[in-house]
Amino acid sequence: MKKYIEYISIAVVLTGLTACNELDTKPFESYDDETVWGSKESAESFVINSYNGTITNFTGYAYSESITPNGIHSDLNNLDAFPVERFDRFTGSAQGLDDFFANLRECNMIIEKAPTEALKAEGYLLRGVLFFHQTRWQGRFVPILRVLNTKDKEAFRTLYTKNPTESYKYIMDDLTKATQGMPETSAPGRANKYAAHAFRSRAALQAYAYTKDAHYLDIAIESAKAVINSGKYVLTSAENFGNMFVEAGKYDKEIILAHYRLSLNTTVGNFNEMIRVVPNINNNEVKFVGGKEFADAKGRSFEGWASYFPTQDLIDQYLVVDQADHTAKPWYETSQFLNNVENGDISSLTEGALNTVRHNVPEAADLGTNAKGNIITRYGKIKSSATETNISKLMYQHRDARFYQTVVYDQSNWLKEEVETNICGNLWAGVREGQSDSWYTTASGYYWRKAVVQVEPRVYVSNNTDYHFVIARLGEMYMNLAEAYLLKxxxxxxxxxxxxxxxxxxxxxxxxxxxxxxxxxxxxxxxRVEMAYEGDLYWSFLRWGQYGGDANDGAAAGAVINALNTPVHKIQITKDRKQFMVAQITRNGAWERTFTTKRYLMPIPQGTLDQRSASGINDAQNPGW
Incomplete structure (x- = not known):
């Protein structure tokens, strides 16, 4: 008798039961076992397809960065509710239960039915990262470890894991099996044992943060060293750092695992990291404020819908080499800055003091204080005795090399254009009439450069492009190693x-x-600068908050994370580049960034718990929700 594989929507079974003997098993598809598992080629096709919803959960940079101090999501008149904590226990999970169970079933099928041990090990990797994705968000998941059929009524009633301690045991077991059975080499886009080690190292740090089980530090070190000592991966040069995230360096030797998309079925509009970081500005708007016109004959260089931006808080993390003593310092502490710039009196700034063309700078919302403190936090101007009178040069020259390949700043080049982000510049926040920032223009004075691909003839929503996301690379392994040693x-x-x-x-x-x-x-x-805009920093801040002490501004372990409870900032540089101010980003109430300790574990969506409870499956909600 032929065996058949049934793709059953297990989530429907688990969340939609109305009686113990009533199972909704549709939609489902049946495939002949021999067709799928009868050859290595067909089995590998099944495995590769299963990367969708497992490995691909670790793609995407823009939104994840926007909920850290490194970035902001500022979209016209819309408030982003997450960083200000305007959500409740009905908030969705990292992956909806329907999709989670569909993906989990595929992983279990690979583990049980794949014809080679290497493919089975790959199944363990996919299941481990699927569990990890859920656990980072809410600490818990439903641990179904085998392929179920409609007769497995008790298994369908499996409870969520009790806590992160239980969850990480499952994750580590799967990722360890993956490192033991996967091959050492693989084609680009396909995981190997070192990709498994990269995930294992990453997950081990998160596991330690939530369990305080010291053996996870040993695992983090062991797996990071396995990658480093393999000799298969090499840190790229400073000059090529940014290329890893665009076409020029898509197969860079530092990359352990990436997700690749071809232009055949990929457009600019598929990714926030393209369409939502490039502004929408034309030459008529530039002419009105007196900025440098775009070189493009039709002024169509920038026709994106930008709403994700780096913040001044990130820019402050990039050190500058002091030209006198050659040490690395914050930009505002270097001799070249201090010799030429003096602090201004913030209280002297009034509405329109720095600009009145198109929009006032400061505007009314920039003045005074709010519940988070002074809105304007820094005001500087060129000294009368200055030997360098361009504030942008004093701030941005001699920086950490990664700065130039991560952000777009005043007087830089981007997408074949000379960029001005100062007041009345061509990419200034207020260059458009609609509002003083965030009208598909920057909210901060900066744009993301990292991972923005040069598309011909231009970045436009329907234009096709190759694209890739770096999921794991060698630089992170050194970061993980450093963190584990600090904890030791x-x-x-x-x-x-x-x-x-x-x-x-x-x-x-x-x-x-x-x-x-x-x-x-x-x-x-x-x-913060090495892993900027790579989907890493939010989870890192959660770890650091769980550690407490030096990792979280001296606070107790598990206390409020100050960095996630503080406004992020913008910069305004005057048209003549002789004055600047740094202020909170207040657009749409963004200054109200809030972190409460219940966010260390997001809720299991209450709607999911209620549906399961109606079927007699009674899971506890996470603390505080």
């Missing part, structure tokens, strides 16, 4: 690890941190 109190090894990326990618002098407090400070700064 080994300052020397931690600093050695963080210096690998700081020096190679950043072209900066090495950190000389000798105390745990200084090492944590340098490490957090390094991770």
């Amino acid at each position: 109190g080994d300052v020397a090894q931690a600093v050695t690890a963080l210096n690998r990326t700081r020096v190679t990618h950043g072209n900066l002098p090495a950190s000389t941190a000798a105390t745990l407090a200084d090492a944590w400070k340098d490490y957090i700064r390094e991770r």
Whole structure:
């Protein structure tokens, strides 16, 4: 008798039961086992297809970064509810239960039916990262570890894991099996044992943060070293750092795993990282404010719908090399800045003091204080004795090399155009009439450069393009190694690890941190710039908050994360580049960023729990929800 594979919507079964013996098993498809598993080629096709909804959960940069201090989502008149915590226990999970069970079933089928041990190991990787994706968000998932059929009524009633401790045991078991059985090499876009080690190292740090089980630190170190010592991956040069995220470096030797899309079925509009980071500005608007006109004959260089932007808070993390003593410092502490710029009196600034063309700078919303403190936090102007009178040069020259390949800033080049983000510049926040920022223009004074592909003839929603997301790379392994050593109190090894990326990618002098407090400070700064805009930082801040102490501004473990509870900032540079101000981004109430400790574990959607409860499946909600 032929065996058949049934793709059953298990989520419907689990959430829609009205009686113990009533199972809705549709929609389903049946495939002959021999057709799918009868050859290595067909089995591999099934496995590769199963990357969708498992591995691909780790793609996407823009939104994840926008809920950290590194970024903001500022879209016309719409408030982003997540960073200000305007949501409740009915909020969705990382992946809806319907999709989760469909993807989990495919993973279990691979583990049970794949014809080779290597493919089975790949199934363990896919299941492990699927569990990890859910656990990072809400700490818990439904652990079904085999292929179910309609007769498995009790298995359909499986409860969510009790807590992150139980969840991470499942995750580590799967990822460890993957590292033991997967091949050492693979084609681009396909995982191998080192991709499994990369995920294992990443998950181990998160597991330690939520369980405080020290053996996870050993796992994080073991897997990071397995990748580093394999010799198969090499840190790219500072000059090529940005190329890893665009066509020029899509197969860079630093990349452990990436997700590749071909132009045949991919357009600019498919990704926030393209259509939602490029502004929408034409030459008529530029002419009105007196900015530099675009070189494109029709002024159509920028026709995106930008709503995701880097913040001044991120820019502050990129150190500048002091031209006097050649040490790395924050930009506002270098000799070249201090010799030429003086602090202005913030209280002297009135509405329109820096500009009245098109929009006032400051505008009324920039003045005074709010519940988070002073709205304008820094005001500077060129000294009468200055030898350099261009504030943009003083701020942006001699930076960490990654700065130039991550963000678009005043007087830089981007998408074949000379860019001005200062007041009345061609990509200024207020260049459009509609409102003073966020009208598909920057909310912060900056745009994302990282992962923006040059598309011919231009970046436009319907234009086709190749695209890829870097999911794991060697730089992260050094970051994970440094973090694990810091948690073990080994300052020397931690600093050695963080210096690998700081020096190679950043072209900066090495950190000389000798105390745990200084090492944590340098490490957090390094991770924020090394892993900026790669879907990493939100989860890192959650870890650091769980650690407490030097990792979270001296707060207790599990306390409020100050960095997620503080407004993010913008910069305004005057048209003559002789003055600047830094202020909170207040558009649409964005200044009200809030983090409460219940957000360490997001809720299991209450609607899901209610549906399961109606069928006699009684799961507890997460703490605080």
